[in-house]
Amino acid sequence: MDHRSDLELIQEFKNGNNNAFNLLVLRYQEKVYWVVRRLLPDHDEADDVVQDVFVKVYRSLNSFKGESSFYTWLYRIAMNLSLNEIRRKKTRRTFSLDDGVMQHESSEPLPLERMEREEQTRLIKAAIERLPEKQKKVFVLRYYEELPYEEISKILKTSVGGLKANYFHAVKKIGEFVRHGM
Amino acid sequence: MECDTYRTLLVEKQEGTISSDNKEILERHLLTCDRCAEDFALIGASFDALRGARDEEAPTHYFTNLLPRIRRRIENQPRTFAGLAMPVWAQRFLAPGSALAVLGCIVGLYILLLPSFDPSKMGLREIVAEVPREDIDRVTESVLYSNVLTRTMEPSQRMLETLPNPAIVSQHIERELVDDQLKHGHSLSVFLAGDSPYEDIADEDIDSIIMKLNQTSL
Numbered sequence: 001m002d003h004r005s006d007l008e009l010i011q012e013f014k015n016g017n018n019n020a021f022n023l024l025v026l027r028y029q030e031k032v033y034w035v036v037r038r039l040l041p042d043h044d045e046a047d048d049v050v051q052d053v054f055v056k057v058y059r060s061l062n063s064f065k066g067e068s069s070f071y072t073w074l075y076r077i078a079m080n081l082s083l084n085e086i087r088r089k090k091t092r093r094t095f096s097l098d099d100g101v102m103q104h105e106s107s108e109p110l111p112l113e114r115m116e117r118e119e120q121t122r123l124i125k126a127a128i129e130r131l132p133e134k135q136k137k138v139f140v141l142r143y144y145e146e147l148p149y150e151e152i153s154k155i156l157k158t159s160v161g162g163l164k165a166n167y168f169h170a171v172k173k174i175g176e177f178v179r180h181g182m
Numbered sequence: 183m184e185c186d187t188y189r190t191l192l193v194e195k196q197e198g199t200i201s202s203d204n205k206e207i208l209e210r211h212l213l214t215c216d217r218c219a220e221d222f223a224l225i226g227a228s229f230d231a232l233r234g235a236r237d238e239e240a241p242t243h244y245f246t247n248l249l250p251r252i253r254r255r256i257e258n259q260p261r262t263f264a265g266l267a268m269p270v271w272a273q274r275f276l277a278p279g280s281a282l283a284v285l286g287c288i289v290g291l292y293i294l295l296l297p298s299f300d301p302s303k304m305g306l307r308e309i310v311a312e313v314p315r316e317d318i319d320r321v322t323e324s325v326l327y328s329n330v331l332t333r334t335m336e337p338s339q340r341m342l343e344t345l346p347n348p349a350i351v352s353q354h355i356e357r358e359l360v361d362d363q364l365k366h367g368h369s370l371s372v373f374l375a376g377d378s379p380y381e382d383i384a385d386e387d388i389d390s391i392i393m394k395l396n397q398t399s400l
Contacts, residue, residue: 025249033245037238047244054252121235143232168189171196172221175228 002027006070013061021061025054028071031145032078038140039082041125049085053078068154075155079137086133120178127177134158135170142167188218196225 002023004012012020032053037046056077064073128136134156141152142163149160156163191208194200200208212219 022249022253025252029245029248033240033248034238037240041238043241050248051252051255055255058252058256117234117236120231124231124235164190164193168193168225171193171225171228174231175224175226178231179224179227 007066010061010064010066010070021058024057024070028074029054031071032074035075035078035140035145036082038128038144039079039136040085041129045085045089046082049078049081052081056081072151072154075141079141079155083133083137123178124174127174130177131170131173135166135173138163138166139170139174143171185215185218188215189221192218192222192225195222196229 002009004023006024006027009020009024013024029050033046033050036049036053037043040046040049053074057074060077064070068076128139131139137156138152138158141147141155142149147155149163152158152163153160158166188208188211191200191204195205195208212222
């Protein structure tokens, strides 16, 4: 476990220590993966974006001025690249409810409880995927990352009041989607 | 309070983060407002569904292998320049190439913006640097130069006649010769004798140079 702060590692990287970048990746790879994965349910797509996020960080780290915390900056990059990928996907194909849902390939029937859980998961994924971009970002950062509104406000550069309204609408829409089972 | 102001409280109550005061206010409101009660139920259904959904999992060893794959991508992924991919070999030359390009631009701008040769805006040192050495020699050997040295400061057409190509340059040299002599006395001869700054040359050296030049012109 390395006790150096993010800023210390960034400074070392700027001084030519490439290993400092590796430590930043190891420190944040899981957080970045899960933020991206919530926005892009398909693992392979998420994996591709996660790598791009860190490539972008590597190329931009020298210009990082520390005006925000490193992870705020990192989350912003992750959010933006994920949404770029979503937009790119939208132009490539029409939406399908089966996108990103793991298929059960075994010939064995699933137990009832597990089937219900799979169905629930499918609905949640579909509901989140259909949220407007802004609500989707707020929802992922608040619900899954459990970040306080003040932190989300820094990442998304939006007022706390606006975030709360977005979160309310996001949660409500997911509820409507799940209730109607579509 | 308007219904819109209860939105946050509805979410906070379902999250379990609502304060006891707000909880009481909200519960009183929910008894009288069907719309908010409906929203509250929807939000509850949403959180139930979210909690009931299967936890996603990353493939085994995914995080163990991620860093090497990122490093490989950094090595292999071409940088994009104006949206175009650049091959790896080109990336190696990107930084020095950019520096050279910037330098080239600066030099180019300097050449473009520099007046072709405007002696009126140049000092004597610059003018002399622009003029072929043989022309300088001719000027220094001319009668006019001799006159300048002896402080007659008389403009003369004869100097121009001594040049093979009596261009405007020589006129300015003449003017500068005179001006310089007016301002600095003997500094001109020192300057023409070499590259040393005026201040670095001892007075006796200056006198000897003047004498030598006078002898030459005679």
